[in-house]
Amino acid sequence: MALFSSLTPVFIAIICVLIGVILKKTNGEKEKCETKSKPLSHPWVDEDLKDGTDHHLEEEEVDEEWQALEENVAHVPFFAERYPEAEMIKRSQMFYDFLNKRRSVRFLSDEPVPREVIDNVIRTAGTSPSGAHTEPWTFVVVQDPDLKHKIREIVEEEEEINYKKRMGHRWVNDLKRLRTNWIKEYLDTAPYLILIFKQVYGRLPNGKKKTHYYNEISVSIACGILLAALQNVGLCTVTSTPLNCGPQLRVLLQRPANEKLLLLLPVGYPKKDATVPALTRKPLEDIMVVM
DSSP, rough: OOOHHHHHHHHHHHHHHHOOOOOHHEEEEHHHHHHHSSOOOTTTTGGGGGOOOOOOOHHHHTTSSSSOOOSSOOOOHOOOOOOOOHHHHHHHHHHHHHHHHHHHHOOOOOOOOHHHHHHHHHHHHHOOOOOGGGEEEEEEEEEEEEHHHHHHHHHHHHHHHHIIISSSHHHHHHHHHHOOOOOHHHHHHSEEEEEEEEESSEEOSEEEEEEEETTHHHHHHHHHHHHHHHHHHBBBBBBOOOOTTHHHHHHHHTTTTEEEEEEEEEEEEBBBTTTOOOOOOHHHHHHHOOO
């Protein structure tokens, strides 16, 4: 009995140590799980610019019914024009020379542009490929001066915060050489603003949802085709991704909740005194790998 009494403090100490180890291990695993589940904080990341293929569902959306795409699509013969090799080389060089003249222009004239031209370039952008042919894009064309100015007010207010707080010293410093800031005069002067929205999911005539696969990649490809189409008709633009402006602009333009702003393009002719940075593009050997 005396032996047991003398060993009691030892047993108690061992038990306390074991409890401490168990609690520490449990807390460590909990913190590890929380770290894994908690997304990295990037204050400059715009939630609207994330790909929404697997978008987060709101509570009221969880029980909504989704519908698969139609199973059978008729296939028809395909014929493409084929050129002699010499003609192919000539056409590829000409097209490169043509697009190599494209520049981002921030000094745009208020000179009118035929509306039919805008219709055609957007129609051209709509020929872009898309995931499962869902065509997850909406091109909002703004020509009303008052609405353009409201867009400018929203963008400049957020952009000033971006430059001063969100973007960080390195990003702001990298932009200095391009002489850009949060003042966006071209949003007023350009005859048209084209705001491109990605549809993170679609709506069928019966009200059911349909998945839009790779919606951001699909819309980005369409934007590239749109830039080429604008260059083709002699119009200029600057690709603008108004950070953290998406929700406000979506409400202003009365777009539904499934649409997220991807890109804003002011479109018009360059001013007579327009300037662009004297930049060069990477040579072919720096951007292509042949294996």
